[in-house]
Amino acid sequence: MVTVKGPQRMSIPRTEGFLDVGDGERLWFETAGEGPDLILSHGLGGNAAVWYQQVPFFARSHRVITWDQRGFGRSTNVTGGHGPVNAVSDLVALMDHLGVAETTLLGQSMGGWASLGAALAVPGRVRSLVLACTTGGIPVQRDAPVPPPAAPNAGESATLRRAVLPLGQHPAIGERLLRLDPARAYLYQALGTFGNRPTDAELMRLLAETTFDDAAIRALDLPVLFIAGELDGLMTPALLRTAATWLAISTVVELPGLGHSPYFEDPDTWNAVVEDFLSQSH
Secondary structure: OOOOOOOOOOOOOEEEEEEEOOOOOEEEEEEEOOOOEEEEEOOOOOOHHHHOOOHHHHOOOOEEEEEOOOOOOOOOOOOOOOOHHHHHHHHHHHHHHOOOOOEEEEEEOOHHHHHHHHHHHOHHHEEEEEEEOOOOOOOOOOOOOOOOOOOOOOOOOHHHHHHOOOOOOOOOOOOHHHHHOHHHHHHHHHHOOOOOOOOHHHHHHHHHHOOOOHHHHHHOOOEEEEEEEOOOOOOOHHHHHHHHOOOOEEEEEEEOOOOOOHHHHOHHHHHHHHHHHHHHHO
C-alpha cells in the first residue's frame, strides 16, 4: 500500500501511445503528471504496469514517463531485437519523441542498462540517475556467480516453465511479500508473463555480455543514487557499493530486510528514498 501525504490534485493529466522506432517495432509509453521529467525503466520481471505504486506518487510533482521494453507488456518484438543495446537507443528515441530536454532516469534491475546507457549517450539531457538493484552495465564482478534460470526441458515452452512456479512465488520478490501480501505477490508473478518476451536465461546472458566503456562511466558528471536490498542475492549491496566507486558523484542506500524488488515490496520506503534524492538533485 502506497501512502500519499499532503493535499492531492483531483485530476492528474495522462497520455499514452505507441512510438515506431524505425525497425518494425512499436514501443508503448505513458506519461502522467506535470513538472520535471522522471523516466522509469522496468526490470526483467515486469513491464510499465509494475510501477503502479510509483506513478501516482511521483506524478504529483513530476511528469512521470513509463514504457514497455521490447517484448514486454504492449511493446512488440517482431525482429527479435530485444536486449540492452536496443533498449538504450529506444529510450533515447522516446526522449526525443516526448520532447524531453532534461530528465532523471531511473532503472530497476534490467532497466538500469537502458538508463545508464542513455545517460552515457546523451549526458547533457540527464540531470540525475537512479540505479535500483542494478549495476546497469558497469563492468564489475559479482560477489559470487549467479546461475541463470534453468532452461525448459525438451518439448517444454519457456512460458509453461514460468507458469509452473507455485502461486505468488518469484525469485525477484522473495518470500517476505508472499507471506505479508499474497495478492500483491501474485500480481508481480502475473505481470512478468505479459508480452512476447524472451526467456529469463537469454536476457540474463545479454545483460552479462553488455558493459559500457570504463572511461565514459568514470567521466559521467551527475548525481547517481544506487538503491540496494539487504537480502538481494542477485545484485548484492556489496556489488552495488563497488559499482558506485566508478561514479564521480554517487550515493548507496541499503534497504534492510528487502530483496531484489524493494520498489514493489515496500513502496513507501522506496518512494521516500527516491523523493529525497530528487529534491536534492533538482
